[in-house]
Amino acid sequence: xxxxxxxxxxxxxxxxxxxxxxxxxxxxxxxxxxxxxxxxxxxxxxxxxxxxxxxxxxxxxxxxxxxxxxxxxxxxxxxxxxxxxxxxxxxxxxxxxxxxxxxxxxxxxxxxxxxxxxxxxxxxxxxxxxxxxxxxxxxxxxxxxxxxx
Numbered sequence: 001x002x003x004x005x006x007x008x009x010x011x012x013x014x015x016x017x018x019x020x021x022x023x024x025x026x027x028x029x030x031x032x033x034x035x036x037x038x039x040x041x042x043x044x045x046x047x048x049x050x051x052x053x054x055x056x057x058x059x060x061x062x063x064x065x066x067x068x069x070x071x072x073x074x075x076x077x078x079x080x081x082x083x084x085x086x087x088x089x090x091x092x093x094x095x096x097x098x099x100x101x102x103x104x105x106x107x108x109x110x111x112x113x114x115x116x117x118x119x120x121x122x123x124x125x126x127x128x129x130x131x132x133x134x135x136x137x138x139x140x141x142x143x144x145x146x147x148x149x
Contacts, residue, residue, distance in 0.1 A: 003035070003037070003040045004040070004095045004124070006040070006041060006044050006095065007124060007125050007126070007127070008044040008045075008047070008048050008124065009048070009051070009052065011043075011044060011047040011048075011051065013025065013043060013047075014032075015035070016032055021034055022035045023035055024040070024043050026042075026046070026062060027057065028046055028057060028060050028061070028062045029062055036094070037094035038092055038093060038094045040094075040095075040124065041092045041093065041122060041124035042062070042063075042076055042077065042092040044124060045076075045077060045090055045120075045122055045124075046060065046062065046077060049077070049079065049088075049090075052147075053145065053146075053148055054147055054148040055079050056148065059079050059080045059082070059087075060078070060079055061077070061078045061079075061080065062076070062077050063075070063076065064078070066110065066113055066114065067113070068109055068110065068112070068113055073109075073110065075089060075091070075110055075114075076091055076092040077089070077092065078090070078114070078116070081117075085115070086114045086115060086117070087117055087118060088116055088117070088118040088119070088120060088145060089107060089110055089114055089118075089119050090119075090120040090121075090122065091106060091107040091110070091119075091120070091121045091122075092122055092123075092124075093122070093123040093124075094123065094124075095123050095124045095125050096123075097123050098123070099121055099122075099123055099126050099128060103121055104121065104128075107119050107121055111132070115132075115134070116132065117131065118130065118131055118132070118142075118146075119132065119139070120145055128141065129141065129143070129144055129145050130142065
């Protein structure tokens, strides 16, 4: 399966094939996940957060359910602060999905429940980063997210 080259550094991934499906190893969930275009972006993002930004694997969570207005939703990636509060929410889309206001609205809805300090939206080609200000009730676009301190 030929996956699109994304706007991330080149990473080493583990793949396996079974029943005509290719899977990619997720080092956070510690299992192979069926490789879809969105999963390809998610795995690049996880590697980017660990290898470039030095976030400890122990603070990263991938694909967990959250309840929003009695609806079950699934976030892509969250990075926790050591105190358990949420540092970063990442929304990953396939490279074929345009980043629109609708995508920003989706992550904003998730953040109403999660209260993250930073937001990241990526389709693997374009990456957007925001820092939240809850006192001012606004967000600021950033060039990048900070490295782990």
